[in-house]
Amino acid sequence: MLSQSHNLHKMSALEIVQAMNSEDKNVAETVKLALPEIADAVNLIADRLFQGGRLIYVGAGTSGRLGVMDASECPPTFGVSPELIQGLIAGGVSALTDEIEGAEDDSIAGESVMKNTGVNRKDVVLGLSASGRTPFVLAAMEYANQQCSARIGLACEMNSALLKNVDVAICVPVGPEILYGSTRLKAGTAQKMILNMLSTAVMVKLGRVYKNHMVDLQVSNIKLVRRAEVIVAELGEVSQETAVKLLKETGNNVKTAIVMAKRKINVLEAEKNLKAVDGILGKIL
DSSP states (O other): OOGGGTTGGGSOHHHHHHHHHHHHHHHHHHHHHTHHHHHHHHHHHHHHHHTTOOEEEEEOHHHHHHHHHHHHHHHHHHOOOTTTEEEEETTOGGGGTSOOTTGGGOHHHHHHHHHHHTOOTTOEEEEEESSSOOHHHHHHHHHHHHTTOEEEEEESSTTOGGGSSOSEEEEOOOOOOSSTTOTTTHHHHHHHHHHHHHHHHHHHHTTOOBTTBOTTOOOOSHHHHHHHHHHHHHHHTOOHHHHHHHHHHHTSOHHHHHHHHHHTOOHHHHHHHHHHTTTOGGGTO
């Protein structure tokens, strides 16, 4: 337990947030030490997705919610199917907002959720657990092992069960939480940072990013309409007005609009060009 938080109840608001900020500074450095393993995980995931597999996050509590959050942000950001990257949480959808008693300890449910997802040898299953010993997650990972799925363990405790018998073990020992046992703090922050890295880097590898732009984003609101226009104008080297026109012609398909602008071709030709390179813009521009 951290000595500086022994008297947390006696601290002023400023002292509390200063202490928390001081601890949070260490998280990025701890994650930095795991970058080689994180990169290995990126390559493993990208390889399986190229071969038609899926990425499936499985966790409980905060860890499970983080997995669901990351998975749910991939379709609008990168234009992928919701089935490609999935987040499974102990207790099901209700556990996203409510505490489901005993859910994380339910090994049978961990195996069952994997069966229902139809996990197979093409897939990658990433188990999330701060302690590395959550029964629901361990059971899910064991079932994934039986199905010959690739497996990645992400935990904050060294030598934990989750980090054994996996293809890639990512350990980020962030140390004691300032609020004793509250792994939604540093452990949650570390897990979120790593999930950001994994999903973003994998999408780059899959050609869903060109330069630093989300060229497969789904235009689903006013903010994203504006962003799509900016991307097409910049990468297509055309005016904002032309970008708007091209997006209208393509049904808001950013990649197609960019190819039309750069190659000065029509929609059908641009779509044919993209199909020939599996939609990877970098192979055309």
